[in-house]
Amino acid sequence: MEAVARLRNNPTSPRKMRLLADLVRGMDVEIALNTLKFSTKHPSVPLEKLLLSAIANWKMKNEGEDVASANLYVKTIFVDGGRSLKRMRPAPQGRAYRVRKRSNHVTIIVDSRNAINA
Template sequence: MEAVAKLNNNPTSTRKMRLLADLIRGLDVEKALNILKFHPKHPSVPLEKLLVSAIANWKVKNEGNRVEDANLVVKTIFVDGGRILKRMRPAPQGRGYRVRKRSNHVTLVVDSRNETVKK
């Protein structure tokens, strides 16, 4: 049985977050956690928290099962664009340059390897 965790309006551009999402897609949960824990890019911290949250959601759904027995896998992860904050930066000759501060939405689905193979 799969479990979902969502992260909305994370203040990082989607391009930077997708680089990390591509790293952990399809991996075992333990391996994905280790990759995110020691990765130098700054979006790895909220993504690691999101993965821990998805594991906790899976534990609540499957109270009788243990995580070690289930062989949990990052089934799907996708990053969508969030809201854009528009700000102005002073520029020469009285002008103003627009600065777009981007954010993203991340959705992560965790499932056990046994059920993924059956489908």
């Protein structure tokens, strides 16, 4: 049985978050957690917390089952663009440049490999 976790309005551009999402897609949960823990990219911290939340949601749905014996993996992960905060930055000769501070929404789904074979 799969479990879902969502992260909304994370103040990182979607492009930067997609680099990490592509890295952990399809991995076993333990390997994905280690990959995110030791990644040097700054979006790896909220993505690691989101993965831990998805694992906790899976534990709540499947009472009595162990994570290690269930062989959990990252079934689906995708990143959508969130709202953009528009700010103005001073420019030469009295002009102004628009700065778009982007955000994103991340959805992650974990599932056990045993459910596929059964």
